[in-house]
Amino acid sequence: LQSEVKKLSKDQQDLQKDLDETKDQIDMVKDMLPKIHVHGDVTARHEVKTKKISITSKDLDQNAPQVRMRLGIMGESMGGFTFGTRISTSSANDITNHFVSVGNLGTKLGINLDKAWVGLRPWDEALDLTVGRHGNPFVKTTELVWDEDLTFDGSYLKLRFGDMNNNLS
Numbered sequence: 001l002q003s004e005v006k007k008l009s010k011d012q013q014d015l016q017k018d019l020d021e022t023k024d025q026i027d028m029v030k031d032m033l034p035k036i037h038v039h040g041d042v043t044a045r046h047e048v049k050t051k052k053i054s055i056t057s058k059d060l061d062q063n064a065p066q067v068r069m070r071l072g073i074m075g076e077s078m079g080g081f082t083f084g085t086r087i088s089t090s091s092a093n094d095i096t097n098h099f100v101s102v103g104n105l106g107t108k109l110g111i112n113l114d115k116a117w118v119g120l121r122p123w124d125e126a127l128d129l130t131v132g133r134h135g136n137p138f139v140k141t142t143e144l145v146w147d148e149d150l151t152f153d154g155s156y157l158k159l160r161f162g163d164m165n166n167n168l169s
Contacts, residue, residue: 034077043068045099066099070114080121082130088114131155 044067072086091097092110100109117132133153 032078034075034081034083036073036075038071038073040069040071042070043099047099064101064103066101068098068100070098072115080123082119082121084115084117084134085113086115087111126160128158128160129155130158 044065046065068089070086070088072084074082074084076082088098088111089100090110090112091100092108098114113133115133115135117130117134119128119130119134121128131154134156135152
């Protein structure tokens with residue numbers, strides 16, 4: 001019986017070792033998979049347009065509630081490789097206007113590719129190389145430029161230096 005108990009104990013230790021190695025391999029594969037974040041937003045506004053300086057109710061050209069919807073994904077994998085895409089609503093007649101009048105959602109709604117980019121950030125964001133349609137990498141959100149309304153086609157190379165908190169680049 002003692003011999004059998006020792007053999008079972010050895011088998012149990014071997015199984016535990018195999019289990020620990022398998023767990024380490026699973027953790028390694030998990031780290032290799034890209035981390036994907038889904039994001040989106042819905043924005044509503046009320047737009048009033050007129051061609052005259054004095055505004056009366058009969059002078060209004062357009063007086064309508066409007067809505068914009070966006071949905072996107074962003075991902076990051078080992079080695080600092082990043083990627084992302086986002087779709088946005090637009091007017092079927094003007095894809096640069098992402099806001100659509102609430103009354104026209106069924107008939108004049110368009111969907112367009114708002115962003116699609118790939119990037120490489122190998123050194124903890126000290127170096128950032130991005131290519132594609134992306135947000136403005138050099139302007140922070142302010143009262144004048146907000147909500148990433150400005151998107152750009154092309155590429156940029158950004159190098160941060162000095163204290164990372166002072167945003168010198």
